[in-house]
Amino acid sequence: xxFEVDNFDSMWQGVVKRGAEVVxxxxxxxxxxxxxxxxxxxxxxxxxxxxxxxxxYKGAFLPGYRAETAVDPISKFMPKIDLEAIxxxxxxxxxxxxxxxxx
Numbered sequence: 001x002x003f004e005v006d007n008f009d010s011m012w013q014g015v016v017k018r019g020a021e022v023v024x025x026x027x028x029x030x031x032x033x034x035x036x037x038x039x040x041x042x043x044x045x046x047x048x049x050x051x052x053x054x055x056x057y058k059g060a061f062l063p064g065y066r067a068e069t070a071v072d073p074i075s076k077f078m079p080k081i082d083l084e085a086i087x088x089x090x091x092x093x094x095x096x097x098x099x100x101x102x103x
Contacts, residue, residue: 001049001089008037008053015041015051023048033059044101047091 005011012026024040034057040050052062060067093101 001047002052003049005051005053006055008039008051011051011053012039024050029063031059031063033057033063036062044091045094 008026016022020041020043022039023042026037026039029036029038034054036052036054036057038050038052040048042048054062057063059065
């Protein structure tokens with residue numbers, strides 16, 4: 001899961017100070033549209049979170065991506081779906097592991 005953050009440096013310092021396990025150290029990706037800062041931490045099990053700051057980036061998504069302009073011919077047969085918000089995300093725990101995770 002990825003989270004867009006407003007102040008990468010502050011967020012990174014906070015999660016590392018609290019003991020986050022670093023999966024991928026902070027790095028900067030650049031292209032003609034600007035740059036982004038990102039890093040990945042492990043939370044529990046195989047679950048990772050990537051922190052991304054792209055406040056100065058003007059491209060489609062991240063460096064290396066481009067906007068897609070082609071229309072899939074099958075789309076005319078599909079219902080239109082507009083994703084406007086994500087209500088919540090769930091991190092499932094293994095059997096009898098919830099208390100250990102919460103402490």
